[in-house]
Amino acid sequence: MQLLRSLAWIVALGAFCTGSIAAAQQATTVVKTDSGSVQGLKQNGIDAFLGIRYAAPPVGDLRFMPPVPAESWDGTADATGYGAPCMQLYSASGPNESDLTRGIQGIFPTATEAKIDNEDCLFLNVWTPAAGDGGKRPVMVWFHGGGYAYGSGGWPAYNGRNLAEKGDVVVVTVNHRLNAFGYLNLAAQFGPDYAASGNVGNLDLVRSLEWVRDNIAAFGGDPSNVTIMGESGGGSKVSHLLAMPSADGLFHKAVIQSGPGVYSGKPADAAEYAAAILTASGVETVEDLKTVRADQIVDAVRKVTPASSAMGRGPQFGPIADGTIVPRDPFLPRAPEQSSDIPVLIGYNKTEMTLFVASQPWFGRIDEAGLKGMAAMLGEEVAAAVDAYRAMYPDYSPTDIASMAMGTRFVRGTYLLADQQSRTATAPVYVYRLTWETPVGGGILRSPHTLDIPLMFDNAAESTALVGSDEGAAMMAQMMSDAWIAFAKTGKPSSALLPDWQAYTQTKRMVMELDVEPRLVDDPEKSIRLLPSK
Template identity: 80%
Template sequence: MRISKNLRAVAAIALLTSSAAAVAQTATPVIETENGKVQGLEDDGIDAFLGVRYAKPPIGDLRFKPPEAADDWTGIADATGMGAPCMQLYTASGPNESDLTRGIQGIFPTATEAKTDNEDCLFLNVWTPAAGDGKKRPVMVWFHGGGYAYGSGGWPAYNGRNLAAKGDVVVVTVNHRLNAFGYLNLAEKFGEEFAASGNVGNLDLVRSLKWVRDNIAAFGGDPANVTIMGESGGGSKVSHLMAMPSADGLFHKAVIQSGPGVSSGKPQDAADYAGKILDQAGVETVDDLVTVRADEIVDAVRKATPASAGMGRGPQFGPIADGTIIPRDPFLPRAPEQSSDIPVLIGYNKTEMTLFVASQPWFGRIDEAGVTGMAAMMGEDAVAAVDAYRAMYPEYSPTHIASLALGTRFVRGTYLLADQQARTASAPVYVYRLTWETPVGGGILRSPHTLDIPFMFNNTKESAALVGTGKEAETMGDMMSDAWLSFAKTGTPSSDLLPEWQAYTPESRMVMELDVKPRMVDDPERTIRQIGQ
């Protein structure tokens, strides 16, 4: 019998949006973790354990400190709903100011989570085909996007149910400390006790991987076959974990999507930014650090951050190369030796920046002269990028040329990281470029940031607001989820819908262009890659 007599509610009731009928959901088996028992709910044949605590609440005396293993509990912990996201540092200037991009909030609910955030946020979610059956399935751990400022593992786009069902794998998504709560460098002001404060958000990720190592077998997963994945800020998190000694041995493959983390922040810059935030919050002593309200910290960050900051300008939160937790920039001057045996899948989308700039007043209105003037203000590299993209895409509008030029950091960072890893690694590197264009909004976004997520998660139908409907979107979802699952299982991405995916090397920069008709291409953005070299 799968339903525990000890579960407070034998079955939860789900309200169907299409009718007033109520349908009983079946409880999962009770699973024994290292800290106690948990029980969730089945999701169409997949066992879902949501909001599982993987560390102590990082509050009070643990604020700005490394995470500690969760306390043991008695009874059966509820795992039927998501845990709270970390305190969010999301602003209305983000990518939700048009009708189109606001609709995408349904799968990336950034603004909504700012209403439900909490400092007590160290939770993870597990989807498994059969908890407790003793099988050893590949484990796919996802670290969310949103930079290091906002987001959570609970976004609907990250729902692991379909991927777990399709591939017979275990999917895990993770919440961790963000912005000032995860990356406020207090070492200069408050000394050794807070030496780790500038990197505790990334230490949370390490703690979640230790939880996976110690517990995932009970959920039907194989702790010896763990793939870490992330997009945007999540890709940077994966990149940094590859260079963190404390993460060594906790994962076996890495996927970096639209977020190459080649370098880290600098401790002094982070300490200076922290000082301004503390001044705004009125924090002078260690006692103040413990007692200041979380919302007052968020408010102080907003006051201490220039209005013009964003898109790589001004002070930013993120991990710092402190010489210990993160010994140096992850991929400079070379790839991290500890991850030389880690197969890497890395890539980006053709027009990343359209998602961010679609709400700008110039989008759809800028002319050729405007693009030239914008590039001139941004410097020689931007001018070179505009010239290169005009040659590559003579049919593109000035709006899309400008968007491409604004997104070269994704392109150049991806190839730099791939080059560095491929030069010294014993494991292969595979590179992709997503070129399929979404039809939503009349096709105005082309191949925007986040477009890859619904496809590799096999959540195409649930993500129609971003990918549209129809056969092409289904094909892209089938293709990319196949490849990601294959990579998690074997270290090689493959699908019957793809040609053979050749490994990338500095001598033969083979890239899989992901489209309805995919193809292998040699160094498809050579001119952009070489800018500034």
């Protein structure tokens, strides 16, 4: 620890000597946490503490077990660089790669993290305007996307520096256990000692919020004003935390972006999947479970998981409704009572699926006949969505209509969750629909999955590979970061660039369409919202 501290000061001294980069490399003040002291580096005037342990390494006897607090350390721990991401289940190359999507790797480095992942991954990052100044700033905690399979809180798009400076807030991003390491239901195989194993990834998130409660004041944050946020899989994680008894009282507002988590996995399905993984990895005993190499577990998952699972047609990792940790599906048959007083901001992007299908051979090439054939092949729900979207957007290309129809789960899940929450909650629900279109790639992506992230983080200038570099991107970043900061501070999203944002209710389903000319609309995708379910 002392060596690491010395290295941090060497870096800071070198930066001081080079003049122009001194501000970027200046050491922060030392902050004392409940496990020990930490020191990071300033990022252009904002204190950044990266790679702080919030729990003990989940290895050996702690593998597949609920997280426990990190052991105390002496001296000052290094907080100048990110901690390792969890073991990743991401294919670093494949038929969906293109120059455009490869460029986006610069801000969402999934392929890179597959090279540096580690089972020892329970780290978080803090950005604050002034650590140790006694401030009581709103805290914005971000849970990353990547489903429950890959990702980390260290992606460049999630850098909290700009948001912390603009809003005078404290930003936290979190790594946690993923895929088999966080969601392998071993209770049927190994008994009650492993009763929590199917949900330990989400218990890591709870543990990170406990760390925030106990330590964030030392970083200038207010533990009584915590907003949790997440996109895609991160949105599902937020949805589940709203319904987890162990998370009750640890946060006060919630943001769900392109990832409504209405349902949970079922224990029996998860146990069957786990059994197949154990067989493929050669695990037979508890001792095997503790000692099998992490890469063997990952290899076993790849062997037994069909390719169709990536499209939702097969076994999936994620929280399971075990009756205890996750008592039931989070928002069925009703919204969770424990979160009725939590303001919720929820939304989605107009053409979510273009990010995933832009490299497919048919993208940009199908005609109306091809669209009808694709819809028929993908099922009645997609076919009905094609008809609904064609009526809404008569000038859109067949490719655009196909992409939108394939992404109705984002739309329908958002409105289902918003309906359930607004039906019983005492706190307001605010819904958005991002309709601004990125100019990158000649505009072929329109409003894709993840487009919201660099905008609400105020990281547009650092994310030109996705948002472009025109005035529209800058305006959208100003508008959305304004709104997210205001929500964290007051419970209502607002910006001078937006009309008054009215809450979503059962009588007026008001949705803010986020664009350079934003507008508040009543039930803008009613025809999709009311599509019959399978």
